[in-house]
Amino acid sequence: MITLPKLEDLSDPTFNAFEMERMSTGRCPDPYPRIHELMQQGSVVEGVYRNQFTDVPDVQHGGLPQMMVLGYDAVLHVLTHPEIFTNREAFLPSLGVSFGESVSVMDAPDHTRYRRIFQKAFLPQVVSKWGETVVDPVVHRLMDAFIGTGKADLIEQFTHHYPFQVIYAQLELEPEQGPIFHKLAIAQLLSSIGAPQGREASIKLGNFFAELLAQRRARPGTDLVSHLATVESDGERLPDIVLISFLRQLMNAGGDTTFRGTSALLTGLLTKTDQLKAVQEDRTLIAQAIDEALRWEGPVTSTLRYASQDTEIDGVTIPKGTFINLVLASANRDPRKFENPDKFDIFRDRKHRSLAFASGPHLCIGQHLARVEMTRAMNALLDNLPNLRLDPDMPPPQMIGHILRSPEHMHVRFDG
Amino acid sequence: MKQWMCMNCGWVYDQAVGDPIGDIPPGTSWDDVPDDWKCPDCGALKAEFEMEEI
Numbered sequence: 327m328i329t330l331p332k333l334e335d336l337s338d339p340t341f342n343a344f345e346m347e348r349m350s351t352g353r354c355p356d357p358y359p360r361i362h363e364l365m366q367q368g369s370v371v372e373g374v375y376r377n378q379f380t381d382v383p384d385v386q387h388g389g390l391p392q393m394m395v396l397g398y399d400a401v402l403h404v405l406t407h408p409e410i411f412t413n414r415e416a417f418l419p420s421l422g423v424s425f426g427e428s429v430s431v432m433d434a435p436d437h438t439r440y441r442r443i444f445q446k447a448f449l450p451q452v453v454s455k456w457g458e459t460v461v462d463p464v465v466h467r468l469m470d471a472f473i474g475t476g477k478a479d480l481i482e483q484f485t486h487h488y489p490f491q492v493i494y495a496q497l498e499l500e501p502e503q504g505p506i507f508h509k510l511a512i513a514q515l516l517s518s519i520g521a522p523q524g525r526e527a528s529i530k531l532g533n534f535f536a537e538l539l540a541q542r543r544a545r546p547g548t549d550l551v552s553h554l555a556t557v558e559s560d561g562e563r564l565p566d567i568v569l570i571s572f573l574r575q576l577m578n579a580g581g582d583t584t585f586r587g588t589s590a591l592l593t594g595l596l597t598k599t600d601q602l603k604a605v606q607e608d609r610t611l612i613a614q615a616i617d618e619a620l621r622w623e624g625p626v627t628s629t630l631r632y633a634s635q636d637t638e639i640d641g642v643t644i645p646k647g648t649f650i651n652l653v654l655a656s657a658n659r660d661p662r663k664f665e666n667p668d669k670f671d672i673f674r675d676r677k678h679r680s681l682a683f684a685s686g687p688h689l690c691i692g693q694h695l696a697r698v699e700m701t702r703a704m705n706a707l708l709d710n711l712p713n714l715r716l717d718p719d720m721p722p723p724q725m726i727g728h729i730l731r732s733p734e735h736m737h738v739r740f741d742g
Numbered sequence: 743m744k745q746w747m748c749m750n751c752g753w754v755y756d757q758a759v760g761d762p763i764g765d766i767p768p769g770t771s772w773d774d775v776p777d778d779w780k781c782p783d784c785g786a787l788k789a790e791f792e793m794e795e796i
Contacts (some may be wrong), residue, residue, distance in 0.1 A: 406785050436752075442750060442790075445751065445752065449747065449749075449752045449794070450747075450752050451795060615776055651791065677763075685783060685784065686784060687784055689749065689750075689784040691751075693752075694752050
């Protein structure tokens with residue numbers, strides 16, 4: 327019998343890593359009025375996106391030249407011109423310090439080479455198999471805790487857990503290791519501000535993943551780590567340093583975004599009961615409901631790029647060395663592309679794709695898995711919670727955050 | 743069913759739909775898609791596509 331590697335907790339197990347997460351998320355209830363104002367100023371606006379909503383200093387990029395790029399066409403232009411707007415310089419001080427040599431911190435040709443290998447493990451036909459074997463058991467185990475009670479907080483009891491537990495299941499973590507894993511995943515973000523707990527968390531996660539990879543290579547299964555440990559493209563495998571960095575990033579890139587995306591989907595449908603009813607009756611609408619939720623309230627409102635040469639957008643000069651605050655949320659609420667952009671409407675014209683998963687070579691590698699997870703979760707909730715509705719005696723869900731957004735609570739009732 | 747899939751992102755070319763935003767009208771066979779056409783999701787070239795079982 328194989329003994330699975332054990333995760334080691336921080337040397338100070340009482341250290342509260344989650345406080346950092348709350349600080350980075352912010353308390354802004356609605357950044358969109360300000361985003362619309364900025365968009366009206368033009369495609370390129372001097373300044374820093376986060377400073378529009380918070381006084382918390384940016385220790386990674388504070389003091390460096392920054393500009394915001396806004397609106398669908400301008401954001402798409404930046405995303406699809408990686409030879410000008412690069413990732414490496416943009417993310418080296420943040421993701422590079424926290425996770426290491428992840429694909430998010432690479433540009434071509436390294437990115438092109440490794441991305442193609444990673445993507446093989448995340449192609450639709452691969453991740454669809456995990457829906458039944460991995461996602462469904464997690465979803466049903468969580469729902470079993472409240473299914474007979476007639477009411478629940480779907481954030482506290484469901485969405486805030488299931489994507490992370492899907493990752494635990496993929497890693498075959500023992501249940502008591504889950505909270506330690508989650509804490510280390512959050513704590514490693516502190517590396518970028520020089521906190522010793524950040525470095526400690528990165529090392530401990532790295533040791534754990536190195537051991538796990540060796541085990542899965544020796545006896546591969548059908549799980550994600552086995553796929554990544556053995557996947558090849560043109561005879562080349564992923565180096566351990568790149569793989570371990572990717573796995574370090576998994577909780578943040580794959581868990582947190584899916585939690586927030588599912589929460590946005592439920593918020594949209596539960597507050598628009600006619601659309602919830604339509605989805606209940608025709609489950610093929612779930613796919614477009616997911617697209618609309620991610621357009622309306624994309625989990626990540628802004629990302630970064632670096633101008634590697636002097637360039638311009640819509641006549642505005644962007645000097646080499648500028649950090650670009652790429653406001654994805656402005657693209658997804660651009661009235662030139664989406665009629666009544668602030669409205670959640672699963673039946674809207676879908677002529678323009680949302681940029682919630684970004685675009686270009688760094689398009690979200692896990693988008694197909696996220697869709698599988700959200701589809702399975704939505705079907706399970708609709709199948710097992712009849713007459714699902716907001717609890718009239720409790721406050722409605724309120725999206726919060728200026729960079730990462732989701733509600734903190736979602737009180738619902740359903741028939742027993 | 744086998745279809746052409748982008749190996750950089752998993753986007754699938756559906757002949758019935760084409761890629762109207764990329765000026766590929768519905769009904770265009772894969773062979774008639776120009777070599778300089780790019781994946782609408784990630785920008786990979788046509789050469790990055792492979793026939794995959796969906």
